[in-house]
Amino acid sequence: MKRIKVISPATSANLGPGYDIFGLALSEPYDIITLSKSEEGISISLRGEGADRIPEDVDRNTAGVVAREIIKDFDIEGGVKIEIEKGIRPGSGLGSSAASSAGVAFAMNELFNLNLSKLELVKYASLGESISAGFPHADNVAPAIYGGFTMVINYNPLEVLHIPVDFKVLVALPDVEVSTKRAREILPDSIPLRSMVNNVGKACGMVYSLFKKDLELFGRCMMGDQVVEPCRSQLIPRYLEVKERVRDLVYGITISGSGPAVIILPRGDKVSQVEEIIDEIWGCPLYNTRVGLGIQVLERD
Numbered sequence: 001m002k003r004i005k006v007i008s009p010a011t012s013a014n015l016g017p018g019y020d021i022f023g024l025a026l027s028e029p030y031d032i033i034t035l036s037k038s039e040e041g042i043s044i045s046l047r048g049e050g051a052d053r054i055p056e057d058v059d060r061n062t063a064g065v066v067a068r069e070i071i072k073d074f075d076i077e078g079g080v081k082i083e084i085e086k087g088i089r090p091g092s093g094l095g096s097s098a099a100s101s102a103g104v105a106f107a108m109n110e111l112f113n114l115n116l117s118k119l120e121l122v123k124y125a126s127l128g129e130s131i132s133a134g135f136p137h138a139d140n141v142a143p144a145i146y147g148g149f150t151m152v153i154n155y156n157p158l159e160v161l162h163i164p165v166d167f168k169v170l171v172a173l174p175d176v177e178v179s180t181k182r183a184r185e186i187l188p189d190s191i192p193l194r195s196m197v198n199n200v201g202k203a204c205g206m207v208y209s210l211f212k213k214d215l216e217l218f219g220r221c222m223m224g225d226q227v228v229e230p231c232r233s234q235l236i237p238r239y240l241e242v243k244e245r246v247r248d249l250v251y252g253i254t255i256s257g258s259g260p261a262v263i264i265l266p267r268g269d270k271v272s273q274v275e276e277i278i279d280e281i282w283g284c285p286l287y288n289t290r291v292g293l294g295i296q297v298l299e300r301d
């Protein structure tokens with residue numbers, strides 16, 4: 001194989017009580033990533049949503065770092081040309097950098113026939129996340145690679161659990177900048193024991209609900225976070241107003257990752273009413289999507 005082209009999807013991390021643990025792969029939006037073997041070195045070119053804000057320098061680019069580490073660890077001779085068409089806005093809370101890191105880890109594995117497991121791909125992809133977030137959190141790269149719903153239950157060593165699921169998701173992307181660094185800094189260093197008990201209980205409810213296919217329970221528990229979402233809601237203007245207005249139309253609503261994207265689980269026949277409210281309050285892009293399957297190969301030759 002000389003070339004591979006993949007779709008690498010947006011992901012929604014945290015989902016309320018699952019801070020740095022839960023993640024959900026989405027069908028849309030996504031990046032399209034093409035890797036071609038080259039004589040030597042790593043080159044990166046970017047276009048699409050917010051591409052002008054992403055460095056093309058290998059050591060400062062999340063995808064570049066992943067390719068560099070894989071080439072080093074596997075003594076790969078020759079180089080690779082990476083072309084990324086961004087469909088996921090950087091800094092959106094939709095795992096934009098994770099999509100690039102995970103897509104490149106996946107594509108390198110295929111292109112050079114490395115036989116890496118999904119867990120090993122998550123490890124490589126998380127290296128890229130260190131560059132963008134300052135911490136190798138895996139809660140976006142895991143669902144990008146596994147698809148469905150994932151739980152990063154341990155970081156060292158890395159352990160990921162996966163549950164395939166499928167349901168409808170709306171994602172609103174308000175026009176406001178929220179840096180992940182700032183969104184992490186405003187969180188408390190320690191929390192009361194009762195908040196921990198609450199959040200663990202709600203997280204358990206969410207996992208149980210997936211086996212029972214009970215979206216009502218999933219959404220109610222997703223909205224029960226008493227630690228992260230209450231702090232971060234101040235970073236997204238009118239978020240609390242949107243939450244209040246859509247309350248009876250959705251199973252659940254919360255901040256996606258570190259924001260500003262907001263993930264909404266609409267009740268079956270209420271999608272257009274939710275869309276109207278989002279349009280009225282934020283007038284922002286809104287993805288009417290589903291849980292996705294993770295990275296998919298588009299072409300190989």
Ligand code: HSE
Nearest residue numbers: 013020139180257258
């Ligand atoms: N779990 C991370 C956070 C995701 O919430 O900071 C960053 O998108």
